[in-house]
Amino acid sequence: MNAHVDAPAVNRWRPLGLAAGLVVASMALTGLVLLPIGINPIAAYAQILKGAFGSVNAVTEDLVYATPIILTSLSVILAFRCGLWNLGSDGQLYLGAIATVGLGFNRFGLPGPALLPAMAVAAFAAGAAWAAVPAVLRLRFGASEVIVTIMMNFLAVTIATYLVGGPWASGITPATAPIVPEGFLPVLISGTRLNANFLVAIAAAAILSFVLRRTVFGYRLRTIGQNVDAARYAGMPVTKIRFLSFACAGGLAGLAGFGEVAGIYHNLPNGLSPGFGFTGIVVALLARLNPVWAVIIAFALAALNVGSGGMQRAMGIPVSLVSIMEAVLILLVLSTRMLERRA
Amino acid sequence: MTFSSFLELSFWIPLLAAGVRVATPLLFASLGEAVSERAGVINVGLEGMMALGAIVGFLVAYWTGLSWAGLLAAAAAGLAASLIFGFLTIFRGADQVVTGIVMNILLLGLASFAYASIFSSAHVVAQLTAIPIFRVPWLSDLPIIGRPFFAQSPIVYVVYLLIPVFWLLLEHSQWGLSVRAAGENPEAVDSAGINIWYLRLQAVAICGAMAGLAGAILAVIQIGAYVDGMISGRGFIALAIVVFGGWRPWRVAAAALLFGVVDAFQLRLQVSGVPIPSPFLIGMPYILTIVVVAFVAGRAGYPAAINKAYPLRHFSRKARKLLPADSAAVHPLPQENS
């Protein structure tokens, strides 16, 4: 069978047009849930836009919100590219946050300039260690990482809640005592909450993109994700690379926790993550597992989330509208089979 | 609480009774999931479907005052959600895990949205009246097992009936045979003249209805209220129970009971104020799930065709037009005596 192999000339703009159409359709479908409670969807969406882009501060808030979800989406992408599901970035984020706070009290007397890097490293290591558990169980025993990572999320929240309410309690707010000021991440634009972890997230995306496309490690990782048998045949150390990727995926999520503590709260509050992990999955899927696109999509979804906060304050509409919209969008994409190829 | 109290029946009997109670929704969800997985479709969206069942069941029971209406509505809602899931995974070839996770995001969001927008103004938590337990005459007087198993809410007796029903359906019926074959070799099912896609959709629909019921049992019958996040991983625990139970209804029931008892045990310890840090107590069901998945599931064989969509036959419009107009146009070969 000598088939014609020339790729048909595809209109470059068609995918973009389709994407725009799907976004509009998902907004329309999501709008349906607003009708029974007597709210005009267009008014609600206008409020979202206003909340997301209405002021300079709003835009910086979008970037603030984008920071952790860039990192959690990179975490999902890194694991998925070698064929594993990391649904545990929320838990890994919590562990990163716990490590950051633990070190941030600076009971070890670390010198001032060394504290921040130490906190970042600790957060990365803690996230990686938390991810190592499902990785080992999957790679050594064949346990479904989908179930284990979810369970690890619940465990992480339980531990965080325990620390906040018990050993590290501040006694005033539902949060731990604050970390020392040397452990605060520098703010990029004064008067806003936008901090240096945003740059860390951007750098992480760039590095991951380079690693995947240009390095031997990335090549092996992609091969394993696409065809494990071929990778084994070619003599690649499959288990080792999968373990490393999964652990690094946990580390990236841990860095998200580091940023939330050192850059925003300066302590560990109850309910630190409003579902950054799952938003990360949404971002990874919509970005089709491409780290560069993940940054762009993360920003869009962050704006949506920030804007919906404004909508809630102005109109009393619950913010969970946003997760409905995100999910509807992916389901529409799935039904048009845009996600089929993940190279 | 002293160590010796662990040795007394007065500790174990109420514990077992609570375990049966906790296991009931888990079992509903896992029986449904077992059917779906056996047909080759893993429904990771169980958690979301339970949440949907919880909110729908709660709302309908709250408005009508009838808990059975709540349960029915929840089953219908779960079924509807599973049809969306089934359409995407069976008919559009979408990845089952991706779709399941997105269904979770959608349905958890929807449940939370519905509750928040309906009860946002009310400051009191809406409560349903409790369903009285029903003592089965004679059986509830049996020593040891009488109280835990036969002095329960009526829904528990429904689940006792459902276990053998699912067992018969899955392991001893012609339909169950097709379902099991669909999970192992879908092409063989297609080749045998069975509509493999419709068959899988049926299995997924059963799973969705059971998950909806499971959520409603939790909200309407056991707690009497809806709380955001009330499912708290039970959907995923049910996934683990299915694996632990080896996809067979009786074993799945036993596995669910084990999880129920462990959860009840953990709750009891919390109340009794033993000096164990709370993460170890609250986390006990999660840790048990991880242990089970790691040390049992690794060796268990998932159905071979799980998460593999069976491609649709290509129907071009042109091809359809070529077919004879009368739909009963299959003329068997002359093998009959006429």
Add this chain to the structure above:
Amino acid sequence: MNSRSPLRHIAISEKTSAQSWRFEAFKVSKSYGAVVANDDVSVDLKAGEIHALLGENGAGKSTIMKILYGMELPDAGHVAIDDKVLKITSPADAIAAGIAMVHQHFMLVPNLTVLENLILGNRRFGGILSDRRAARAEISALAERYRIEVDLQKTVSKLSVGEQQRVEILKALVRGARILILDEPTAVLTPQEIKALGLTLRELAQERHGIFIVTHKLPEAMGLSDRVSVMRRGRLIGTWPTDQITSAELVMHMVGRSLPESVSRPEVLPGPTVLELRDICIAGHAGRTMLQNINLEIAEGEILGVAGVEGNGQQELTEAIAGLRQVSAGDIFLCGNVITNSPAASILAAGVAHIPEDRHRDGVVLDFSLTDNAILVDHQTPAFQKRGVIDQGAVIQFTDRLINDYQIRCSGREAPMRSLSGGNQQKLVLGRELARRPKMLIAVQPTRGLDVGAIDYVHRQLIEQRSAGVAILLISTELDEIIALSDRIVVMREGRVTQLPDRPSIETIGAAMLGSFDAPAGAE
């Protein structure tokens, strides 16, 4: 009386053995995207005949048969019985019309019993609840009637391939099929099992069943059929009564030109031993052994051919040599160095190249570009990377060289592997492996699924490597290929190797495949 009895239709068919019908596919066309699988194909089948459909891989034989069975739908044309058009849009329709298909990959569910497989989807044995006792009685009677020996209680996964095929044929009969379509029924059978299958089919034909046999093997088409049709590149070339056409003519029709002279093998004096296996054993599940005391030696410039029916340990053997499977006893030497249970990477680095049996599973990554596939094995070598970063320029240069040297037809080096034909994919694998300048080449089914031109090309490359002093382990189920290329031949059966004398005949090899080499074959 009992209207469900399958014995009824047999009784009738015996009474009405003069009864005739004609089943046909009329002007059927079918394409998948740009690939035309069937172009205006018309074939027919009459009661009581065996009709062989002959053609190369990819000639469109399976497609037309799948259309007859409702697993594919035609873009044009129709299926009819006695000029009455049938509406066949699913296997269910086909079954209702009395058509059954035995697929190349058997449609059995491995973890169900034979009985369960036979009643799967069969409404006669119950809509929701199944009536197993009645089913067992009926099926046993039917099996006895056709002398098909099979244990209904056994789990299918425990059956041999030949037994599984018998279950498939029984399945067709249980459904009362009058038309049987067998897709490559002999691919996995030994010569003797093929003979037995022929007898069963002849008996069915005598009872006025009609049988289509799809095959790419000429001798079997000649030996089993009453009529033979040839397909090439999606078209039907012609249909002839089997006794009125010669093999040579059929080959001409199949390939469009005469088969090339079998490749000439220049004399090469074998050099020192490159690969040696000493008492290699591999333990399987449940105390079984997959490989038992394998002893092999291959020298420089020598091709060792391993014949045998698929699944007799060939895969385990290659995996053991390539370091993809743990050996439980024995030693493997490569140029005198022990490589037993070394990691695959170090064995590859030591000079072993491997053309895997299942190209799509092991040999290529279908969604990767040609460039990414070109460095699958050698991505680690200094030629393609510096300090962990891949040298894109070198990779592009290398890929272009492969495309040029091996005449790989593709839309460019960035095209996904998936878009290439099987032959061109295999050329890339071959080129990639040969570019590694191996001392030892393992070639497993190197021509599977390729067209004649590509097969010829691969054979020439292997001979060229032999001349260059490479030791080659050739594993193939195609006896012709083994005989044409090998310097020495061994046979694998049930995890053991049988050494054969020099230049063995086909009969000798066949006997060794059946395990009756010492007590010569043909004894029945």
